[in-house]
Amino acid sequence: MTKVDTCITLEPGTEAPDFSLKITPDQKLSLSDFEGHPVVLVFYPADFSPVCSDEVALFNEVLPEFQKYNAQIVGISVDNVWSHLAFGEDHNLHFPLLSDFHPKGEVSQDYLAYIEDEGESARAIYVIDREGIVAWAYIAPIGVNPGADGALKAIEGLTEGRYTNER
Amino acid sequence: MSKLTVPVNDKDHVIGDAQAPVTVVEYGDFECPYCGQAHPIVNKLLIDLGDTVRFVFRNFPLSEIHPHARTAAYAAEAAGLQGKFWEMHNLLFENQDSLEDHNLVSFAYVLKLDVERFIRDIDSEAVTQKVHDDFWSGIRSGVNGTPTFFINGDRHDGSYGYASLRRAIEQIAHKAAKEKGVAI
Numbered sequence: 333m334t335k336v337d338t339c340i341t342l343e344p345g346t347e348a349p350d351f352s353l354k355i356t357p358d359q360k361l362s363l364s365d366f367e368g369h370p371v372v373l374v375f376y377p378a379d380f381s382p383v384c385s386d387e388v389a390l391f392n393e394v395l396p397e398f399q400k401y402n403a404q405i406v407g408i409s410v411d412n413v414w415s416h417l418a419f420g421e422d423h424n425l426h427f428p429l430l431s432d433f434h435p436k437g438e439v440s441q442d443y444l445a446y447i448e449d450e451g452e453s454a455r456a457i458y459v460i461d462r463e464g465i466v467a468w469a470y471i472a473p474i475g476v477n478p479g480a481d482g483a484l485k486a487i488e489g490l491t492e493g494r495y496t497n498e499r
Numbered sequence: 500m501s502k503l504t505v506p507v508n509d510k511d512h513v514i515g516d517a518q519a520p521v522t523v524v525e526y527g528d529f530e531c532p533y534c535g536q537a538h539p540i541v542n543k544l545l546i547d548l549g550d551t552v553r554f555v556f557r558n559f560p561l562s563e564i565h566p567h568a569r570t571a572a573y574a575a576e577a578a579g580l581q582g583k584f585w586e587m588h589n590l591l592f593e594n595q596d597s598l599e600d601h602n603l604v605s606f607a608y609v610l611k612l613d614v615e616r617f618i619r620d621i622d623s624e625a626v627t628q629k630v631h632d633d634f635w636s637g638i639r640s641g642v643n644g645t646p647t648f649f650i651n652g653d654r655h656d657g658s659y660g661y662a663s664l665r666r667a668i669e670q671i672a673h674k675a676a677k678e679k680g681v682a683i
Contacts (some may be wrong), residue, residue: 346587386644387643389561389564390561390638390642390643390644392563392564393561393562393563393634394638410663422564423563423564424563424564425563426563456645476643476656477643477644478643479501479638479641479642479643480638481501481639481640481641482641484638484639
């Protein structure tokens with residue numbers, strides 16, 4: 333059983349790697365598009381995985397709380413845009429899903445959140461501040477969903493200027 | 500390790516002895532099929548483990564994907580105001596395909612509640628605030644899906660199958676007894 337907290341993330345205080353990924357067949361979204369807003373990246377293995385309450389559904393429920401801090405949430409998996417469109421509709425999602433499909437898992441790899449053996453992203457959360465700096469990050473052990481408490485504390489901490497990977 | 504941030508208190512719905520060495524808190528959604536599956540498992544655990552366990556249920560409706568979940572939670576709390584939380588909790592889990600408003604009212608009749616009061620209470624601040632507070636205590640505690648179980652305040656990260664939950668409860672009971680210097 334993997335111990336908690338042995339999954340290495342990018343260090344808080346480092347610049348978050350920029351990316352540009354499809355959100356629809358014709359449209360891309362870049363990290364730099366969010367400049368001036370905190371962003372929460374929610375990496376997850378797959379659309380339509382057989383649980384009704386994965387972290388995507390969870391963040392969807394608590395989105396209004398993040399919006400109070402002017403934060404944006406985006407989901408990222410290696411699924412293609414068609415799967416994302418269907419999944420977003422099925423889950424009534426109010427934030428975009430980015431497709432890390434081609435090259436497969438490249439952005440997930442940049443964030444140390446790709447599981448090569450599975451060909452899927454890990455369950456990872458990154459909180460990025462208004463200037464594009466990693467403020468907080470967590471990669472969950474395999475089989476464990478991260479929950480939203482760590483990201484929420486991190487977003488609240490941004491206002492107070494505290495950066496740490498504490499949970 | 501995720502920990503329960505709001506300890507069990509007198510606003511909670513509790514089954515079992517306050518002196519039980521193990522407290523299990525479930526955050527659940529009445530429209531979630533996995534919570535529906537866990538329901539008979541929890542019941543069996545309570546029967547099989549007797550005085551070892553005290554059980555608490557807190558609401559965690561995922562209302563974006565389960566459109567009836569929040570109202571079902573309100574119904575359970577409203578029934579609770581008339582002393583029948585657990586009875587309504589059971590009816591809801593046993594009838595997950597029938598959680599429309601008219602079904603909830605018919606459950607109130609089945610439970611012989613004061614139905615007019617039940618309908619008023621469903622929308623009341625007391626009820627909606629309780630469900631809101633449950634949900635946010637869950638978020639702050641690291642609830643990461645439904646059902647999520649906390650055993651003596653620590654989130655259970657194993658499966659919610661009978662064997663896994665029973666093993667976890669017994670290990671924690673054993674540990675609690677050792678710490679107290681009591682033989683089980």
